[in-house]
Amino acid sequence: MMGWARRHLITLYQQATSSKIGLFLVAMIPLAWLTLFFAVPLLEILGVSLGSSRRGVPPFIPAWGLSDEGLFFAPNSDSYALLLRHSSDYLVPLYNSTRLAFGSMLICLVLAFPIALWAARARGAVRLSLLVMVLLPFWTSSLLRVYAVMGLLNPTGYVNQFLLFLGLIDTPLDLMRMDISVYFGIVICYLPLMVLPLYAVLVRIDESLYEAATDLGATRTTTFMTITLPMARAGIVAGCLLVFIPAMGEFMIPELLGGPEQLMMGKVLWAEFFRSRDWPVAAALAVLLLLVLSIPILWLRHAERRMKET
């Protein structure tokens, strides 16, 4: 039995290291993780959002489920109606979330592209060490990484100490509880999610395409703009969605690194759940946020399909 398991593991390892399947696996890990832990909780949240609030544990009656009298199904849309009446209260956090998530996504894209391109065109040990460097931090707790960012950006942190030492500043810069600290945190936590899909598409571009472009008179910049970038489109779209969507609902990073100016949807959701203790309203807010977030996904899928048709 042990022998079988070991052989099986060795085969898996060999497949993972033989580039194509390995790439597929590497790109699928974050995707599969998101899918699996997404579908079941989603149904649960929908059930809560259509239920009603009560004093007790748990503080709600779901819209459907099993009670002493048997199966019941009694959804109501009260929570949604309440949210729509007070929708203006949620516009500022929604704007903050969009601004910070979109900005972080762009920064991730700009930082991840050269890393992914380098890894895709490198060979052997260089490629491996680049990928490990990208993935390794991903395996540590994001909480630890966020605290590390605090250690960097604090008034007594390394960045300020270094700038003071160089004599570039007299008093420590206020880097915490600002947009910059939130961007810093999101980018550090989400960078691997951008690098991996980019790497997966870039590694599939045949070297001879670059040579053909050069032979036909393209400069390095032109080759990048006309060959690399358009061929990486699928990876750019995947990476941007993988960063933007979870960053929109990010709670911990703005909570630890941001201030009142960086109030994001995640924090509002948290407040509805744990401060107001109105779970159906909180759940309804989560569902509405999800609907808002599905707009860019649907639009991108539509655009992709139209690109394929032409």
Added chain:
Amino acid sequence: MPPLLKIENICKSFGDLPAVNGLSLEVDAGEIFCLLGPSGCGKTTMLRMLAGFETPESGSIMIDGRDMTAVPPAERPVNIMFQNYALFPHLSVADNIAYGLRRSGISGAALSERVDELLHLVRLKRFEGRKPDNLSGGQRQRTALARALARQPKLLLLDEPLAALDRKLREETQIELVALQRQLGTSFIVVTHDQDEAMSLASRIGIMNEGHLIQTGSPQELYDRPENAFVADFLGEVSFLTGAFIPGEPDVTIALRPEHVSLRQASASATENEFDLPVHYESATYLGANWMVRVKNAGGMTIKALLSPAEMEQLAPQAGARLTVLFRRSKMHVLDPEGLASLSGEK
């Protein structure tokens, strides 16, 4: 008039491995020159140096009287058609062809006119909007050809241009390629490991082995008068025999083409301008139009003979049967003893 391409004493190695070793060559305008050799002989490296993707360690490349050795690929009057065609998968046939033209600043009506002209040249007008993934192998090959010809290079480099096509299509494409070359007058340099391809395409062939250019000449010259055993062996079928074939001189090695060898019953004898050798029958392979028969002499040397089905029927050899090999003195080709060593790879 100076030759279009003049390669002088080019050397290139990868690490300790010499890929091209002191190669010199001249190619005239309007030629189809084939670099022919087994895989790993340095022919592709030579082609990549002509395109500008590799820099030679020593020696020079002159095109049209200008030194191109250190000129980047984009500025050479040279284009290359890659073995895998290297078509841009996200661009249509027309956009692939237009790629090089756009890079030289051609746009608008001039661009579409030139692209149209090229589409008609390679008969792809109907497919101009297709992506490479939706094309057949032959259509892809023609797209790659049109794209490489778009900038009107003085020299077109073709890396195994027919290798990715199936047999039937290959023959057709071969004829088209030669016709196209005649029409345009562009010089072609073709790299291939396929002797049939080289023989039918080339006006001249250069045989390469282990980084050396061993012999250059027209297909007929190389086939009929190979300088050494490597060339004889690489182009077509050949048998080697060592013996006292020239009266009063030490033993020589001769090359014999199977079509010049006759097989008779053991009792047959030679006329005065023929040689005869007693052999015994080994095996035969049916090739469709002919039989390739293998026989062995007393010294254990294998001789191949090409027999028509009628001759084969008449001879009807049994395993181990005693036969006589006959060949005309004029058809035996005495090999240069110095070149013989190249059979084992040394020059």
